[in-house]
Each structure stands twice: as C-alpha cells, then as structure tokens.
Amino acid sequence: EAGVAQSPRYKIIEKRQSVAFWCNPISGHATLYWYQQILGQGPKLLIQFQNNGVVDDSQLPKDRFSAERLKGVDSTLKIQPAKLEDSAVYLCASSSQGPNTEAFFGQGTRLTVV
C-alpha cells in the first residue's frame, strides 16, 4: 500500500513570496490533516478535511494560508505571503473515518523562509 506522498521535500523562499505544498493521501482515506511543526515543538493542526469538506481550520492563519482538497483526494496548502515565522515542517497525514483510526504521515515539506 502506498503511503502519504508529499512534495516538495524542501523549499527555501524569501519572505513575502508565495509557496504551495501538495499532498496525496493513502487511497480511500477520507480524512486529511495538515500540520505545522516548528523545530522542537509538536505538530500543530492547521486544517482537517473530511472528504472535500473542512472539519476544522480554527488554527489556520487565514490571512495568509489557504488549503483545498478538490474531489476529496489530493490537497494543496498555500502560503501567501510567507513570513519568517512560517519556517517549519509541514506534515500531511491521512486516516480512515472514525476516532480509533491511525493517522499516517507523509515525509513532510521543510520550509525555510529567509
């Protein structure tokens, strides 16, 4: 079974530039999560999708971050414009529906904003 795919693995951009991350979840997984993990901290939930609907985006800085999951499969997360404090690893995870199901993580995208 293929895992969660993310791209790119690494990205370096200047502040005020825009960037987009892509995630392809495990086939059949209805739930998709985007997390931000700053060095030394735990993953912070940015947005959670159930199929192509948003379940929670309370921690998403909506003035600069946006995310979509068209057709309930692939998802993209965009930052525009980027700030220095956005430097982090962006993790995508997916799971089957239900609370007792494991979330599988992709390899993450390491973003450096300079």
Added chain:
Amino acid sequence: QKEVEQNSGPLSVPEGAIASLNCTYSDRGSQSFFWYRQYSGKSPELIMFIYSNGDKEDGRFTAQLNKASQYVSLLIRDSQPSDSATYLCAAHNTDKLIFGTGTRLQVFP
C-alpha cells in the same frame, strides 16, 4: 491551557530500564489517544493507541488510560538506545486529532 500537555524532557534512562512518559488532556470529549514516536528529522510513526480505561500492552510498550483523571501514559520496558526519540501524545475527538509538544527520551548505554 493547552489541549494536550506533555513534559518536554529530556527524560534520560539507562539501557534496560523502564521509561515512563506522561500526558494529560483537557477535552473530556476526547475518545481515543495515540502515542507516536518521532526520530529527529523524520515524520511521526504510530506506536500504539488506546481508547478504553486501563492498560494496553504491545510488546515492550504499555499504554495506560485514566479518563477520570484525563491522563494517558506510555511505559517502555527494557529501554534500548534505539528508543531514543521524541514521543508525541495525541488526543482524538470527533472533530480533530491534537498533539502535545512531545517528550524527548534519551536512553544511554
């Protein structure tokens, strides 16, 4: 108050000892709890999950849940240097999966 709290550590234990990792959560609606291990520079990977009060054992790992106290723990028996990593506790309710900040475990030979 953070939704899921963990001591950041580091927790240092000698090889062969029992490592005890603790986690508290604030949302009583949380239904299940997960322990993930994260090696430096890698993504989190699941160790085990628990949703019923009491203990759940899997090999050298035992998860404990006390919903009345809103407390979850992970015991690692016969700790090995390869267990050195950050251990993330996560709580799941119907809406979202929330992680703590993680506890860094160091197992020294």
